[in-house]
Amino acid sequence: MTALAAPDTQAHRVRTAIETLRTRFGDRVCTTHSVREEHSHGEALDISRLPEAVIYAESTEDVSETLRVCHQHRVPVVAFGAGTSLEGHVTPPEHAISLDLSRMTKIIAVNTDDLDCRVQAGLTRQSLNANIRDQGLFFPVDPGGEATLGGMCATRASGTAAVRYGTMKENVLGLTVVLATGEIIRTGGRVRKSSTGYDLTALFVGSEGTLGVITEIQLRLYGLPETVSAAICQFTNLDDAVATTMQLVQIGLPISRVELLDEVQMGASIRYSRLENLKPLPTLFFEFAGAPDAVSEQVRTTETIALDNNASGFTWADTAEERSRLWKARHDAFWAAKSLAPGALVISTDCIVPISKLGVLIAGVRRDIDASGLQAALLGHVGDGNFHALLIAENSDDGRRRILELDRLIVGRAQSLGGSCSGEHGVGVGKQEFLETEHGDGALSLMRALKHTLDPDGILNPGKLLPAGRVYGREASLNS
Numbered sequence: 001m002t003a004l005a006a007p008d009t010q011a012h013r014v015r016t017a018i019e020t021l022r023t024r025f026g027d028r029v030c031t032t033h034s035v036r037e038e039h040s041h042g043e044a045l046d047i048s049r050l051p052e053a054v055i056y057a058e059s060t061e062d063v064s065e066t067l068r069v070c071h072q073h074r075v076p077v078v079a080f081g082a083g084t085s086l087e088g089h090v091t092p093p094e095h096a097i098s099l100d101l102s103r104m105t106k107i108i109a110v111n112t113d114d115l116d117c118r119v120q121a122g123l124t125r126q127s128l129n130a131n132i133r134d135q136g137l138f139f140p141v142d143p144g145g146e147a148t149l150g151g152m153c154a155t156r157a158s159g160t161a162a163v164r165y166g167t168m169k170e171n172v173l174g175l176t177v178v179l180a181t182g183e184i185i186r187t188g189g190r191v192r193k194s195s196t197g198y199d200l201t202a203l204f205v206g207s208e209g210t211l212g213v214i215t216e217i218q219l220r221l222y223g224l225p226e227t228v229s230a231a232i233c234q235f236t237n238l239d240d241a242v243a244t245t246m247q248l249v250q251i252g253l254p255i256s257r258v259e260l261l262d263e264v265q266m267g268a269s270i271r272y273s274r275l276e277n278l279k280p281l282p283t284l285f286f287e288f289a290g291a292p293d294a295v296s297e298q299v300r301t302t303e304t305i306a307l308d309n310n311a312s313g314f315t316w317a318d319t320a321e322e323r324s325r326l327w328k329a330r331h332d333a334f335w336a337a338k339s340l341a342p343g344a345l346v347i348s349t350d351c352i353v354p355i356s357k358l359g360v361l362i363a364g365v366r367r368d369i370d371a372s373g374l375q376a377a378l379l380g381h382v383g384d385g386n387f388h389a390l391l392i393a394e395n396s397d398d399g400r401r402r403i404l405e406l407d408r409l410i411v412g413r414a415q416s417l418g419g420s421c422s423g424e425h426g427v428g429v430g431k432q433e434f435l436e437t438e439h440g441d442g443a444l445s446l447m448r449a450l451k452h453t454l455d456p457d458g459i460l461n462p463g464k465l466l467p468a469g470r471v472y473g474r475e476a477s478l479n480s
């Protein structure tokens, strides 16, 4: 009797891959519902699908072995850091494996004299900072979520300090990356600049797990500043707060952070973070750092410009505790806005424009929001021209339709002002529909060609970043 050939379906292939991986990794291959559910979605978009299994990697070799097996069986793999991404990045396609790197938390080397370090990709920025503080060092990129450094590389993240220190793009010197076949490569190195060959580090930073899985990262570090001072000032109208920011940036003031929260967001943050002595008014949060004289000079200039723009005075946070309370409130702004309407649908739109266009953009967005009748809070890393609109709608089909319409209007406005549909959150599935307008056919075709070269079977986070089919983006995801 001849044996029947095994069926070559996707469901069968993924089962075979999981059995093979179990022989290597044992209980680090997890198929329980609760673990699969944790890996079925990120934050904010209500899009979710269970992976067939979650593999917990502990080393570059584990990642390599996982990809080798998945490549052999043509099984999709979604790298997973902390799952804080906001555009549906980590939601797996059907019959996929989630590759969790959060156990890869080693600090491999800290080079105090060269101001750099090498870490595993699952380390969070908070853990890195807690470990290097006593050596007088810090890493400045600070997205609000408790993100991993690998996830931050993959989304080319930034945060409140990018106006002074740049984003992940400027702060990653080199990487170890596992390619779709399981091959391990190193990119970049420890030097601050190099003019040898194509910049592969830059290619992988921002590739959202679609070109390779990052396992180690060489990062720039900075000396802790001698003096740090933080302040809040409030305005009666949003235009004055925006004008203050634009003028500070345009005179080249080396401010460390300048963040805008509008009156809706401030009202929410005052309640959520129990901020005292502040009103629900448009507000700027500032931080100044450096030598004491330089900080005093920055503070004086900022006060003058803010008061000229009708600021209603400064509240100072002088101690480290006060400052961390202030910045925690800023980092919790998303949760504060969500608490305005528990159970509602919330989208965090993320646009960026050249700084000179910020005032026009924000005024237009306010008009769009008022006309839509939806609730929305505005906030942002305005020193970079980057701002977020947290759009809130009833969790119903009509609410979805209205929130998506408003989201498109806002993004369209930013793009028509020479801006981008995402300054920091990335594309995932939510921003795919805007890429053609932003990059044009030629650049998108080149991106597809790169993807095909590095991942010809399309196993690395398929369906993300590059628009593929006719129905894509938030609408498709929210309705699926």
Ligand SMILES: Cc1cc2nc3c(=O)[nH]c(=O)nc-3n(C[C@H](O)[C@H](O)[C@H](O)COP(=O)(O)OP(=O)(O)OC[C@H]3O[C@@H](n4cnc5c(N)ncnc54)[C@H](O)[C@@H]3O)c2cc1C
Pocket (backbone or CB within 6 Å): 042, 043, 078, 079, 080, 081, 082, 083, 084, 085, 086, 089, 090, 101, 121, 142, 143, 144, 145, 146, 147, 148, 149, 150, 151, 152, 153, 154, 155, 156, 157, 158, 159, 160, 208, 209, 210, 212, 213, 214, 215, 331, 334, 335, 424, 425, 461, 464
């Ligand atoms: C409250 C809140 C505030 C936020 N504020 C900011 C902000 O200010 N600035 C900002 O930039 N973002 C912000 N974000 C978004 C989010 O924190 C960032 O996108 C972050 O970089 C995601 O990291 P993660 O470890 O959670 O990655 P995940 O969500 O796990 O993954 C994100 C993407 O990266 C891929 N990936 C993860 N790890 C790897 C790896 N090792 N190799 C290759 N690919 C990988 C995944 O496949 C996925 O495509 C915020 C999110 C929340 C919830």
